[in-house]
Amino acid sequence: MGRLIAVEGIDGAGKNTLVTGLVEHWRAQGLRVATFAFPRYGRTVFADVASEALHGEHGDLRESVYAMALLFALDRSATAEELRSAIAGHDVVVVDRYVASNAAYSAARLREDADGAVVRWVHDLEFGRFALPVPDRHLLLGVPAEVAMARARSRASSAPGRARDHYERDDDLQVRVDAVYRALAASGWMSPWAESVDQTPADLADVLLAPTTASTE
Numbered sequence: 044m045g046r047l048i049a050v051e052g053i054d055g056a057g058k059n060t061l062v063t064g065l066v067e068h069w070r071a072q073g074l075r076v077a078t079f080a081f082p083r084y085g086r087t088v089f090a091d092v093a094s095e096a097l098h099g100e101h102g103d104l105r106e107s108v109y110a111m112a113l114l115f116a117l118d119r120s121a122t123a124e125e126l127r128s129a130i131a132g133h134d135v136v137v138v139d140r141y142v143a144s145n146a147a148y149s150a151a152r153l154r155e156d157a158d159g160a161v162v163r164w165v166h167d168l169e170f171g172r173f174a175l176p177v178p179d180r181h182l183l184l185g186v187p188a189e190v191a192m193a194r195a196r197s198r199a200s201s202a203p204g205r206a207r208d209h210y211e212r213d214d215d216l217q218v219r220v221d222a223v224y225r226a227l228a229a230s231g232w233m234s235p236w237a238e239s240v241d242q243t244p245a246d247l248a249d250v251l252l253a254p255t256t257a258s259t260e
């Protein structure tokens with residue numbers, strides 16, 4: 044049974060870059076590693092509709108915090124069997140964004156705290172009703188919000204087709220999401236959280252696989 048590790052952080056924080064490095068590092072050590080990135084664009088209709096809404100389609104869909112969160116949750120629910128089977132067949136499964144993304148963005152959009160109603164709703168929906176696997180560890184990429192936002196802006200200007208979406212263009216939202224993430228990490232939401240600002244994959248690889256005493260809330 045492998046370990047499930049969720050990498051979290053605001054837009055442009057460097058999650059994808061770090062996950063790529065971690066996977067390379069662990070594979071070089073001979074570990075069996077699987078990786079998933081949520082939303083699963085091009086793989087589930089829920090992810091694609093959410094992306095389209097964040098780029099201006101589907102009327103006022105994106106205005107509803109709960110509707111957007113439900114799409115992201117359904118994207119994961121549609122992937123649950125694949126995820127469970129990956130955990131059973133690998134030493135490590137790394138997810139680039141997971142349920143905590145829904146908790147952090149939804150709470151920030153509603154200006155709620157990490158212990159507010161929408162975080163409880165996300166928890167009950169995704170870990171309760173949808174029975175998604177609970178991560179053994181979370182890693183928060185805690186680079187300063189201004190740094191992450193500058194990276195997202197620069198990526199958008201250099202990569203055609205990677206225009207910033209509605210959330211990425213909202214600097215105030217990004218700062219609030221960052222604050223909710225830090226509160227989720229401080230409370231050990233669902234499992235122990237590690238925080239990284241500028242550690243390399245090699246620095247983090249052992250920390251993330253160290254034994255933990257998981258909590259459930």
Ligand SMILES: Nc1ncnc2c1ncn2[C@@H]1O[C@H](COP(=O)(O)OP(=O)(O)OP(=O)(O)O)[C@@H](O)[C@H]1O
Nearest residue numbers: 052053054055056057058059060061194195197198
């Ligand atoms: N440590 C770093 N130093 C400088 N630039 C970085 C670093 N890590 C990532 N970047 C750059 O910042 C941009 C965002 O990185 P990345 O795509 O990994 O972030 P992300 O957190 O996965 O973003 P998103 O959630 O918005 O998809 C990319 O252009 C990437 O090359």
Ligand SMILES: Cc1cn([C@H]2C[C@H](O)[C@@H](COP(=O)(O)O)O2)c(=O)[nH]c1=O
Nearest residue numbers: 054081082115140141144145148210211
């Ligand atoms: C998985 C997930 C994502 N979000 C938000 C976070 C981002 O701003 C967008 C799109 O994700 P990407 O990493 O930039 O491609 O959606 C969310 O609110 N809830 C989620 O579960």
